[in-house]
Every structure is written in structure tokens, then in C-alpha cells.
Amino acid sequence: MSELRKDPIVRRWVILAPSRNQRPSDFAKATPTLPVPGAPCPFDMGNERYTPPEILAYREPGSAPNGPGWTVRVIPNKFPALRVEEPLERHAEGLFERMTGVGAHEVIVDSPDHDKELSEQSEEQIEKVLRAYRERIADLSRDQRLRYALVFRNHGERAGASLVHGHSQLIATPIVPQVVAEELEGCRAHHERTGRCVYCDMIDQERRSGARVVRECDRLIAIQPFAARYPFETWILPRRHAAAYETTEPEDLAALASMLRDMLARIGRALNRPHYNYVLHTAPFREPDLAHYHWHLEITPQRTATAGFEWGSGFFINPTPPEEAAAYLRGIRS
């Protein structure tokens, strides 16, 4: 049973999830949990029995749950960091605050295809993945104990993936995560000062300059952010103000599928199929109409280990100016 603990000095919460691991004495002999060669992949079609029962699946008409016939499948994480079955309880002990590990931890399997990277899927397939995100966020947001759903993708070992078969994850938490809370504060401060959304202003400024824009369509824009942390860090944002991902329309999702496929393909060409993460930044649950927040997707290629400087400072060292990266990505045919 897991537990949430708050650092007594900063706003950082930690999820202690002991069931995910062994006793401390096992550490010295523990090896990384890479897949055993020849072992069945739990995300392949026909191997549905190796996962917990599905939460959502897009299926051929007539196919039965937890069997073959699906295109996208959402399942609980087999080793969940948080569980929706827990009651929400808070305790304090002097300086220290803790909370029961209430939440959700789900896996969204890209497709039955074991080997395809997301950018190699069809736009229709990617759109289904994006639709599954929306459906799961909308469903979980009805649980009044929960405040946020973080959707993210770890691709490749250096980005934290432990399974090869393409998938994303969703972790829903009873607290708004620190990174999101800080974004919301920055956005609120800008809105109080100017009456405008800072992301809308940023999109305007980027479109006027053009130097960091990779591509835009009617609905979306893809940029290299001004203060990029990593070479080829890419943000995709809706051009029209919208705080919450779950309010996207079908046309938005089709456009996002096309833009995401294109950006991942270009980054893949530029960096020779890098390990990467992406994270969906969206409004907290039940606040879809925030005037100061703007949902977006941040793609961060991971080429080197994060080191003491980044951990200790919260600052990043990036060798590649985003203007150069944008020019390079614009020149790639995807």
C-alpha cells in the first residue's frame, strides 16, 4: 500500500510505493528489470491475460473484452504507484505530512504492433491514442478526491521505459503536481498583470518572429521554446485558447495526431531515433475554463543523463540554440 509524503521545506511530494520493489537488502543483488528475452510481451495481441483487466479498449465490433480485436487498450499498471480503491486520509506528525496513496496509474497501449514507434503509426491510430487520453482524463475527473491526471510517455531506456512495446501512462493524483502548480502560478500572475493568457501571448510573439516555429496548421503550432532545456525540445500548442485537454474537439485531435506524428518523425530523423519523453500539460480537474491556462504537449528528447547540476539547481544546460534546432527541423521532410 503506497503513501504520499510531502517534503517539509519545499512543495515536493513523493509517492512511496513499496509494493513496486523488494526489501532494501535485495538492492545489491537486484538487476534492472529489462524484459527477459523470449518472454511474452503483455501488450501484444493475444497476450491480454498477462495484464489486469482492461479499463477501456477500442475494439472491433463483436470482440470480447480482454481478448484480441482491439486497436488501443487501456489497462491498470500492474505495479501501480497509486490505487483508486484507497480511502483518502491525511496525517500530520510534527513537520511531516502524509496522505494515503489514492489515485490511478494506467497504461495506454499504442497499438497491437510490438515494434512500431508512435511516429510510425498511422494518423488514425495516433488519433485513437489521443482520444483514449481524453476519455480517461474525463472519466477520472469525476472522482472528487482526485485533482489532476498527468499523461506522459517514456520512450527508450534512457527516458525511463522498461518495456519496448509502445505505450503511454497516466497517473492521477489527489494533489496538483508541483510543476503544474508553478505553471499555473506563473500564468495567473501574467493574467492578473495583463488580462491575457501568457501562452496566447507567446504564440503571438513566436508567430511574429518565426525563428522558433517549426510548423503550424489551422489549429495548432509547434515551436522550439525560447528557454529550451534540451536540444530539439518541442512544444505543440493549440492556437486558440483552451485550458483543458478534455475539451478538445474531434477536429483538434485529428490535427494533433498529424502534428505529433510529424514532429516525432522529424525529431527522430534529426537525432537518429532518440529516447524521448512527452508530457501533456493540462488544467487541473474540473477547471476547464481557466482564462490563464493553455494546454500543450512538451516533447523532450533525452540524450544524456540528468546530472547533479540540473537536480541541484532546477536549471538546465542546453548546447543547441532553439532557433538553430527550429531551422533544422523545418528543413526535414517528414
Added chain:
Amino acid sequence: MSELRKDPIVRRWVILAPSRNQRPSDFAKATPTLPVPGAPCPFDMGNERYTPPEILAYREPGSAPNGPGWTVRVIPNKFPALRVEEPLERHAEGLFERMTGVGAHEVIVDSPDHDKELSEQSEEQIEKVLRAYRERIADLSRDQRLRYALVFRNHGERAGASLVHGHSQLIATPIVPQVVAEELEGCRAHHERTGRCVYCDMIDQERRSGARVVRECDRLIAIQPFAARYPFETWILPRRHAAAYETTEPEDLAALASMLRDMLARIGRALNRPHYNYVLHTAPFREPDLAHYHWHLEITPQRTATAGFEWGSGFFINPTPPEEAAAYLRGIRS
């Protein structure tokens, strides 16, 4: 020439250091910069000519700078993220703020011994390393343009080290780093509320409970923090209130050398010689007497890649309760 850029939404700064790398078009063919087998190690005794001229060295009497005869050597990073020679200039352009890359980026070489991990060095040698940190912080703090010096160690590839020969780094910045600024804010809030230092309160509470204490001596205490981010994350703090590392007395440094060697040796036994980072958390320059801040050292073993969830949330998932890790570390003879 590098540049500091501020994210327009949050307080994150990024150091754009283009000289550290190649053009974007080189990325696809670039390979990680692991040492070439047989190439001379620039940190070995006798190879001083492969580094920029030394800033500080503890030397045998009569030995000449930039030659053999040293025990600890401090040199500029050959590919510095920031340079002290730049003038400090700030520019704004709409939403975006930038600053010239003023600062310092130094390397502190542990010893002439190529293969020894820090915990395998003598306490006297470790004390010299700790003294070099203090001397460099005190020297750099006289530069009125600079606000902070972050001292950190990357040990092993997974912790971001690119050279095997044991060393630490120091990066001095014209801004207080975000992580430190947030700590300072948390500490100030606690002090305003209670009139006390939150770290002093934490040490009291930990000593009363004992569950997370690994070891203490007259001057220092080593704990597993309540909200540990990683298995076996270890903090070493002075028991008596002190905001700034550069005010440590010689006896403090001797005690810290002994405690640090012991903790690294125990963690090394527990995790089978893990990759790890440590970061020195200390007060900003020229504020040595803060009543609300308390310097300390945070050691974070790195066993797995940081993944999308941690990047996207600022939260961490830790499988090992710090109470279990503390009990295990207490049982190890170092």
C-alpha cells in the same frame, strides 16, 4: 559564448552553451563522448598540460603550478557553461528575458588517483576536497555580479559523469537557482511562522524518533529524509545552525569528511557501488548569517532513468521507505 534564458512562465533558467557542442546537423551522427580507450586522462598526475591552467591546488612544498606534486587540483572546465570574463548584460524582448552567460564553471579533482571512488580515499584527502569547495565558494562570492555557487558531484554515467577519474564541479551563477530559491522560500515561511529554522526543527524531530537517522556525531547528523525521492537518498546536516558552508570551521570539515566517507561507503555496500550525485545546498553569496537557512549535503543514488512522470510533475516515485533504508544502512559496517 553562452547565454542565460528565462522561461516566460516559470522561474526556470536555461544556460544555452553552444560552444559545448556541434551544429544541429551533427546530432544524428554524434556518439556519446565516452573517453577514448588509451587516451591520456587529463586529471592524472603528469597530465596537467591537458587542462586549462589551475585555479587552486594543494601542493607539495616547492612543486610548480600546473605540474605534478598536487593532492587536490581545481581547474576551469574545458567546456565551460558560463565564463567569468563576460560582462553582465540583461535584455528583454517581449515576454522573453536573457542575460549574458556570466559565471564560473570549475572542476575539483579528488586526487591524483585515477581509479579510487571518493569513499575509498582517506579522510584527510576527502577533507582537502571539502576545503577546496569552501575556498572556491569564498573566493567567487567576492564577485558582486554572482549570486550563488552550486557544488555537485556526478559519479558514474547514469549520474551524468563523462570522465571516470573522481571529481566534483562548481557552477557559479548570477541568479539564485530555482531549487535553492524554493528552499529559501519554504525556510523563510517556516521562520516567519515559528521563529525557528525548519532544518533545526527537522533535526530535533528526527533525533527524537530515531527511525530515519543513520548516524550522528558531535557536529553532524546523517538521515534518510522523510520524503526521500530515491532509495537510500541521504542528507548530511550540521547539528548546529549554520546557513553558509563557507563559514565551516576546520573541525566541521574533518567531521564532514569522516561522515561523508562513511555514508558513501555504506551506500556503496547497500547498492553495490551505485552511480550517484551529491549536491551541496548552501546560502546565496554574502548572506552567511541567515537565521532561516541551514547548509547541508544531499546524496542521491541513481539507479533508474528519470522518466516522464518525474519531469512532468516534479514528484517522485520511491519504492523504498526511508525508515527501512535507514535501518539497513545502520546495520552496515563501513
